[in-house]
Amino acid sequence: xxxxxxxxxxxxxxxxxxxxxxxxxxxxxxxxALADLVPERAKAKAAEFAAETGDARACTLRELLAAEDIDAxxxxxxxxxxxxxxxxxxxxxxxxxxxxxxxxxxxEGERIAALAKSKGLxxxxxxxxxxxxxxxTCRKLIDEGWIGEVVGATAFMLCGGxxxxxxDPAFYYKRGGGPMLDMGPYYIHAxxxxxxxxxxxxGQAKTAWAERTVxxxxxxxxxxxxxxxxxxxxxxxxxSGASAVLMTGFDAMGGTTHAPLEIYGSEGTLLAxxxxxxxxxxxxxxxxxxxxxxxPLLFRYAENSRGLGLSDLAAAIEEGRPARASGELALHALxxxxxxxxxxxxxxxxxxxxxxxxxxPLDA
Ligand SMILES: NC(=O)c1ccc[n+]([C@@H]2O[C@H](COP(=O)([O-])OP(=O)(O)OC[C@H]3O[C@@H](n4cnc5c(N)ncnc54)[C@H](O)[C@@H]3O)[C@@H](O)[C@H]2O)c1
Numbered sequence: 001x002x003x004x005x006x007x008x009x010x011x012x013x014x015x016x017x018x019x020x021x022x023x024x025x026x027x028x029x030x031x032x033a034l035a036d037l038v039p040e041r042a043k044a045k046a047a048e049f050a051a052e053t054g055d056a057r058a059c060t061l062r063e064l065l066a067a068e069d070i071d072a073x074x075x076x077x078x079x080x081x082x083x084x085x086x087x088x089x090x091x092x093x094x095x096x097x098x099x100x101x102x103x104x105x106x107x108e109g110e111r112i113a114a115l116a117k118s119k120g121l122x123x124x125x126x127x128x129x130x131x132x133x134x135x136x137t138c139r140k141l142i143d144e145g146w147i148g149e150v151v152g153a154t155a156f157m158l159c160g161g162x163x164x165x166x167x168d169p170a171f172y173y174k175r176g177g178g179p180m181l182d183m184g185p186y187y188i189h190a191x192x193x194x195x196x197x198x199x200x201x202x203g204q205a206k207t208a209w210a211e212r213t214v215x216x217x218x219x220x221x222x223x224x225x226x227x228x229x230x231x232x233x234x235x236x237x238x239x240s241g242a243s244a245v246l247m248t249g250f251d252a253m254g255g256t257t258h259a260p261l262e263i264y265g266s267e268g269t270l271l272a273x274x275x276x277x278x279x280x281x282x283x284x285x286x287x288x289x290x291x292x293x294x295x296p297l298l299f300r301y302a303e304n305s306r307g308l309g310l311s312d313l314a315a316a317i318e319e320g321r322p323a324r325a326s327g328e329l330a331l332h333a334l335x336x337x338x339x340x341x342x343x344x345x346x347x348x349x350x351x352x353x354x355x356x357x358x359x360x361p362l363d364a
Contacts, residue, residue, distance in 0.1 A: 001027065001028055001318070002028070002318055003027075003028055003029060003030040003314075004028060004029055004030070004071050004072050004095075004310075004313075004314035004317065005030050005032045005069055005070050005071045005072070006022060006029055006030060006031050006032060006070065006071070006072050006073075006074050006310075007032060007033040007034070007035065007064040007065075007067065007070040007072070007073050007074070007094070008031060008033070008034045008035070008045075008056075008073075008074045008076060009035050009036070009061060009064065009073055009074070009075050009076065009077055009085050009089070010036060010075060010076035010077035010078070010081075010085070010099075011034055011035075011036040011038075011041040011042050011044070011045040011076070012036075012041065012076065012077075012078075014076055014099060014306070015034075015045055015076050016045075016048065017304055017306045017307075018074060018076065018306055018307050019031060019045065019048070019049045019052075019053065019056075020052065020053060021304075021305060021306060021307040021308075022074075022307050022310070022311075023049065023052065023053025023054045024053050025305065025307070025311075026307055026308070026310070026311035026314075028311055028314045028315060028318075029307065029310060029311055029314055030054075031049065031054065031056045031074075032056055032057070032067070032069055032070055033056055033057050033058075033059050033063075033064045033067060033070060034046050034049070034056050034057070034058050034059070034064075035058070035059055035060055035061045035063070035064040037061075037077075039058070039060070042058035042059070043058040045058070046058040061085070061088070065088060065089060065092035065094065066092065070094060071094065071095060072094055072095035072096065072097060072122075072310075072313075072314075073085070073086070073089035073094045073095070073096050073097075074097055074098070074310060075089065075096060075097070075098030075099065076098070076099050077099075078171070078176075079100075079101055079103075079104050079176045079177075079181065080104055080175075080176045082098055082099070082101070082102065082103050082104070082108075083103040083104070083108035083109075083111065083112060085098075086098055086102075086103075086112045086123075087111065087112060087115060090112070090115045090116055090119055090121055090123075091115070091119075093119065093121070094121070095121050095122040095123070095124075095313070095317070096112075096116065096121070096122075096123050096124070096327075097122075097123075097124040097125065097126075097309065097310040097313055097325075098124075098125050098126070099125075099126045100125060100126045100127050100185035100186075100330070100333075101125075101181055101184075101185050101330070101333070101334055101337070102125050102327065102330035102331060102333070102334050103334065104175065104176040104181065105334075105338065106331075106334050106335050106338045109330070109331050109334040109335075110331065110354075112327070113327050113328070113331050116327060122313055122316070122317055122323060122327075123326070123327030123330075124309055124310060124312075124313040124323050124325050124326055124327060124330075125309070125325060125326070125327060125329070125330030126185070126306065126309055126325065127185050127186045127189050127275070127276075127309075127325070128189075128305070128306065128307070128308045128309025128310075128312070128324075128325040129186055129189070129190070129275055129276060129277060129278055130189045130190045130193040130194075130275065130325075130359070131278075131301065131305075131308050131309060131312065131324060131325065131362060132277070132278025132279060132299070132301045132302065132305060132308070133278060133279055133280070133297040133298070133299040133300060133301050133302035134272065134273035134277065134278065134279050134280045134281070134282055134297060134302065135190050135193065135194070135272060135273065135275065136298070136299040136301075136361060136362050136364075137280070137282045137295065137296075137297050137298045137299055138194055138263070138270055138272045138273075138282055139193055139194055139361045140298060140299075140361065140364060141270060141282075141284065141295070142194055142195075142263065142265070142270065143361065145267070146265075146267070146268065146270070146284060146286070147263065147264070147265030147266075147267050147268040147269065147270050147284070147286070148265040148266030148267030148268065148287075149265055149266040149267075150194075150195055150240065150242050150263060150264070150265045151242050151243075151264055151265060151266065152242055152243050152244060152263075152264045153191060153194070153195060153242070153243075153244035153245075153261065153262060153263045153264065154244065154245045154247075154258070154259075154261075154262050155187040155190075155191060155244060155245065155246045155247070155260065155261045155262075155275075156247050156248075156256060156258040156259070156260060156261075157179065157183040157184075157186075157187060157247070157248045157249070157260065157276075158247065158248070158249045158251075158252035158255075158256040158258065159249070159250060159252060159255070159256075160250065160251070160252055160253040160254075160255070161212060161230070161250035161251070162250070163212050163213065163214045163215060163216065163224065164215045164216055165216050166216055167216060167217070167218040167219070168218065168219060169212075169214060169216065169219075169224065170222075170224045172250065173212060173224050173225070173226045173227060173228060173230070173250075174227050174228065175227055175228065177228055178228035178229060178230065178232060178250075179230060179231070179232055179248035179249050179250050180205075180229075180232040180234075180248045180337050180340060180341070181228075181337055182248075183248055183276065184232075184246065184248055184333065184336070184337045184340075185330070185333050185337075186275040186276045187246055187248075187260075187261065187275050188246070188332075188333040188336055188337070189275070189325070189329060189330075189333060190261060190272065190275035191236070191238075191244055191246070191261075192329060192332065192333070192356060192358060192359070193358065193359050193361075194263060194272070195238050195240060195242055195244070195263070196238055196239055196240045196358045197238065197239050197332060197352070197355060197356045197357070197358065198236045198237065198238055198239070198332070198336055198352055199237050199238060199239045199351070199352060200236075200237045200349055200350060200351045200352060201234050201235060201236045201237065201336060201339050201340060201343060201349070201350050201352075202234070202235050202343050202348075202349050202350070203232070203233065203234045203235075203339065203340030203341060203342070203343035203344040203350070204231075204232070204233045204234075204344050205229035205231070205232045205233070205340065205341055205344035205345070206229055206230070206231045206232075206251075207226055207228070207229050207230050208230050208231060208250075208251040209226060209230070209251075210225070210226055211223050211224065211225055211226060212224045212226060229341065229344070230249060230250040230251050231247070231248075231249035231250070231251045232247075232248050232249065232340060232341065232344070233245065233246065233247040233248070233249075233340070234246045234247075234336065234339075234340035234343075236336065246340075259271050260272070260273070260274040260275060260276075261273070261274070261275055266287075267286055267287050268284055268285055268286035268287055268289070269284070269285050269292075270282070270283070270284050271283040271284070271292060277304075278301050278302055278303060278304060278305045278308075279297065279302035279303065280294075280297050280302065281294055282294070282295045282297065283295065298364045299362060299364055308325075309323070309324065309325025310325075312324050312325060313325065313326075322357065322359075322360075324359040324360065324362075325359070326359065328354075328356050328357065329356055329359060331354050331356070332352070332354055332355070332356035335352055335353065335354050336352070339352070
């Protein structure tokens with residue numbers, strides 16, 4: 001098996017789990033180098049990696065992009081930097097896999113996808129939670145007809161915002177933030193995997209309060225001017241004829257009792273796990289049954305397996321097939337998220353321009 005040699009750009013919070021998994025779970029990936037705008041962060045991550053799993057050098061972004069021993073860039077920078085870093089990596093001839101969202105605007109996402117295509121390079125993107133044990137079990141149940149013909153779904157990500165716990169929460173309320181861009185990709189990748197691509201949509205978007213007050217310790221009392229809608233809802237039409245409600249919000253101050261993701265079919269209802277996780281529970285109630293039952297997970301990767309999509313992309317390169325957590329899927333998700341905001345602002349229905357193949361399921 002050939003290993004894909006990886007250079008990581010962005011050594012913040014999420015990089016630790018990627019380093020751990022790439023170093024010990026996915027045998028077809030090899031981390032070679034680490035870069036960050038703040039050089040000390042790359043050095044600290046290299047030390048953390050050396051202590052736990054393997055060897056990787058800390059270097060500058062320029063050195064990483066020029067390195068001949070790096071095949072692919074893992075872009076773990078903040079959303080506003082995704083496009084700049086991914087475009088530079090593609091220009092340097094590297095495959096790219098990045099954290100969500102693909103970019104903060106559809107125009108940027110289209111530039112990235114077009115450059116990857118013109119250079120003959122692979123583009124992939126998180127979320128890859130839809131490849132985890134929970135959502136792959138749901139996929140198998142749907143494909144095998146356990147809930148019959150899928151007619152609809154509801155997906156909810158509602159909370160009271162992040163100013164109560166996050167040490168520096170302002171970015172959630174600025175361009176590139178908001179509940180849909182932050183969390184929508186998990187739900188959209190899951191929905192497209194389970195129900196196929198979206199054909200069109202209408203959206204609603206509201207800003208509940210123009211200002212939020214931080215109540216977490218470090219910046220207690222600071223005011224945040226809200227620049228983005230904080231309750232954002234899409235009504236999605238799928239190419240299959242099914243429809244779904246996707247509601248994301250930072251304004252549910254008392255929380256919610258809605259299940260994160262429910263799929264409705266002619267023969268039953270499936271309760272899918274939180275799409276921001278790799279595991280379960282998976283619950284089903286078939287027509288006529290008195291109550292929902294828990295089902296066992298039929299796939300691997302129930303724990304935090306971030307990097308699974310990158311490992312699949314490496315295998316896809318070897319096998320000459322499409323990757324599952326692909327740039328095409330991420331661009332489709334970005335078009336849906338931007339479409340919901342545009343539909344809300346302009347009072348019109350949006351028809352998707354970028355199609356997307358339903359990613360193939362994993363083997364049980
Ligand atoms: N933190 C989480 O729990 C989490 C979970 C899932 C996904 N994500 C996604 O992962 C990405 C990173 O999140 P994070 O929480 O690790 O952020 P972070 O702020 O902790 O880390 C980002 C790092 O990127 C570096 N960086 C920014 N711009 C750069 C550039 N142009 N070149 C090189 N380095 C640059 C920063 O210096 C920082 O060290 C985001 O896209 C986020 O949506 C985060």
